[in-house]
Amino acid sequence: ETMMTQSPATLSVSPGERATLSCRASQSVKRNLAWYQQKPGQAPRLLIYDASTRATGFPARFSGSGSGTDFTLTISGLQSEDFAIYYCQQYNSWPLTFGGGTKVEIK
Amino acid sequence: EVQLLESGGVLVQPGGSLRLSCAASGLTFSNNAMSWVRQAPGQGLEYVSVISGSGDNTYYADSVKGRFSISRDNSKNMLYLQMNSLRAEDTAVYYCAKRSRDNGGPFDCWGQGTLVTVSS
Numbered sequence: 488e489t490m491m492t493q494s495p496a497t498l499s500v501s502p503g504e505r506a507t508l509s510c511r512a513s514q515s516v517k518r519n520l521a522w523y524q525q526k527p528g529q530a531p532r533l534l535i536y537d538a539s540t541r542a543t544g545f546p547a548r549f550s551g552s553g554s555g556t557d558f559t560l561t562i563s564g565l566q567s568e569d570f571a572i573y574y575c576q577q578y579n580s581w582p583l584t585f586g587g588g589t590k591v592e593i594k
Numbered sequence: 595e596v597q598l599l600e601s602g603g604v605l606v607q608p609g610g611s612l613r614l615s616c617a618a619s620g621l622t623f624s625n626n627a628m629s630w631v632r633q634a635p636g637q638g639l640e641y642v643s644v645i646s647g648s649g650d651n652t653y654y655a656d657s658v659k660g661r662f663s664i665s666r667d668n669s670k671n672m673l674y675l676q677m678n679s680l681r682a683e684d685t686a687v688y689y690c691a692k693r694s695r696d697n698g699g700p701f702d703c704w705g706q707g708t709l710v711t712v713s714s
Contacts, residue, residue, distance in 0.1 A: 521700035523639075530689055530704040531631075531639065542702065574639055578693075578700055582655050583629075583641040 489514050489577050493586035499594040500565050508560040508589045510575035515555045519579035522551055522560045525588075526571045534573070535560065562591070596620040596703045598690045603708030610680050610712070616673040616690030616705055624648065624668040627693040629701060630675045632686035632710075642688070643675065647696040658684075680712045 490513040500506045510520070522535040524545075533542045535551035538558060548563045562569055570593055575586040602614040614630070630642040643664040644653045652664050663676040673690055687709050691701035 519698075523701075530706055531701075532704065533700055533702045536694070536700040536702070576639070576700065578698055581653055583644070585639040585641065588638045 488582055489516060489580055489584050491575055491577055491584050491586035493573075493575055493589050495589060496587070497590045497592060499592050501594045502565055502567060504565055504594075506562040506565055506569075506591055508562075508573055508591070510553075510558040510560070510586050512556045512558075512577055516577040516579035518554045519577055520551075520553070520558050521576045521578065523574045523576065524569075524571050525574065531574065565591070567593075596692065598692065598703060598705035600688065600690045600705045600708040603688060603710045605711045605713060606680055607714050608681060608712055612677045612680065612710060614675040614677065614688055614690075614708060614710070618671045618673065618690075618692070621692070623666075623671040625696060627696050627698075628666060628673045629691045629693060630664060630673075631689045631691050631701065631704075632684075633689070633707075634683075634686045637686075640686075644693065645673070677710070680710075682712050684710060685712045686710060 492511045494509045518538040520538045523531040524534045525531040539551045550561045572588045572590045574588045597619045599617045624647045629644040645664045661679045665674045687707040689707045690705040692703040694702040
């Protein structure tokens with residue numbers, strides 16, 4: 488099983504600043520990596536797939552990078568609606584696995 | 595617009611059974627693998643099961659293997675999860691999610707979830 492480790496668990500950021508979230512896989516997942524955004528009381532929403540492709544509806548301030556075992560989600564110029572929990576997920580091998588999440592909160 | 599609507603979540607006793615349903619619309623249902631993903635209260639996301647577009651191939655997390663069964667009816671655009679021998683640790687919101695491709699890809703559309711509570 489490929490373990491996904493996200494850091495930090497909580498990130499306190501002021502509006503307008505940049506947030507950098509990390510996701511590490513226990514073995515290579517190539518670029519088969521997705522990021523999801525989840526707000527309280529809502530279902531997760533696909534944000535990034537194939538490590539760096541932004542999903543429909545998300546602005547350019549969201550960007551993903553990485554391959555193999557190390558991945559980064561960057562949110563440039565945080566807006567109020569961006570404060571949420573972000574999960575990474577690998578879909579390279581069974582079982583599909585998620586990271587534990589990073590909560591981005593207002594500083 | 596793709597829409598997924600789950601139903602069937604209730605309070606059930608340990609050892610009991612339950613069937614969850616997911617109604618899909620706005621897509622060619624048989625073209626996509628479908629999945630169940632769950633989230634325990636205050637916890638992260640856990641993949642439960644996936645079924646291919648044709649229904650011929652199924653996959654399960656070790657935590658539910660032998661107890662849960664995923665199925666689909668492509669003529670009705672419906673996805674199901676039969677849950678047997680339920681345990682307290684199965685308590686969670688269960689999401690129906692569509693995979694972007696039949697042979698893989700991320701979950702690109704999610705339902706709103708249905709809450710299953712296993713308790714005496």
